[in-house]
Amino acid sequence: MDKKNILIAILSIVLTFSFYFNYQKFNSENFGSKNVSILTFERKMECQTAGDKIYQRQISDGNEFRYINPEYKYNEKLDTCLYFGGYIGDPGLGNLQKWVIDSLTNEELVSYIEVDGEPFTAYCDSCKETVQDFDIEKERLFKE
Numbered sequence: 001m002d003k004k005n006i007l008i009a010i011l012s013i014v015l016t017f018s019f020y021f022n023y024q025k026f027n028s029e030n031f032g033s034k035n036v037s038i039l040t041f042e043r044k045m046e047c048q049t050a051g052d053k054i055y056q057r058q059i060s061d062g063n064e065f066r067y068i069n070p071e072y073k074y075n076e077k078l079d080t081c082l083y084f085g086g087y088i089g090d091p092g093l094g095n096l097q098k099w100v101i102d103s104l105t106n107e108e109l110v111s112y113i114e115v116d117g118e119p120f121t122a123y124c125d126s127c128k129e130t131v132q133d134f135d136i137e138k139e140r141l142f143k144e
Contacts, residue, residue, distance in 0.1 A: 043074045047081035050103040054083050065089055068098065077144040080104055084138055086112075094118075098131070100138050110137045 051072035059067055065087035073082045083103040089095030094117030100109045111127050112134035113120040121127040128134040 040074065040076070043081070047072045047074045047083075047103065050081050051083045054101075054103055055085065058085065058087075071142065072103070073142045075141060075144050078102075078141075082109070082141055084142070096131075098134055098138075099126075100141055109141060110134060 051070060055067075055070045068084075068086040068088070071082075071084040073084075074080075075082050081103040082100055084098070084100050086096070086098035089097075094114060096114040097112070099111040101107060102109060108126045111124060112131050113124065113127055114131070119127075119129055119131075121129060128137060
């Protein structure tokens with residue numbers, strides 16, 4: 001084989017590998033993100049369903065609480081579903097409870113309880129001292 005044919009063969013191999021790796025890079029950049037978007041969308045729908053079940057269970061308990069409109073969120077950092085809810089008891093008593101739970105495990109992540117207009121933190125590891133502290137933590141969790 002002369003030098004010209006060897007050079008053409010080497011150039012063909014280099015071009016083939018170059019095309020292959022660029023194609024793989026293009027594929028992962030353009031279609032990989034769509035797969036992530038589809039997965040994220042599916043997780044958000046899963047969170048909506050889980051949150052709806054929790055809310056329906058709460059309002060079907062038959063108590064006389066006025067429930068706070070719930071919020072649902074897929075938290076990518078924690079890779080779980082968050083549910084924010086709460087209720088206002090008898091307005092004359094000043095009872096209030098707010099919580100954020102992991103709706104897949106039912107773990108309470110943060111909460112705030114007010115009884116007779118006073119914060120109640122006894123026997124509650126996830127309780128915040130003030131409603132403002134609760135709101136700050138809730139917003140942090142829902143923005144991740």
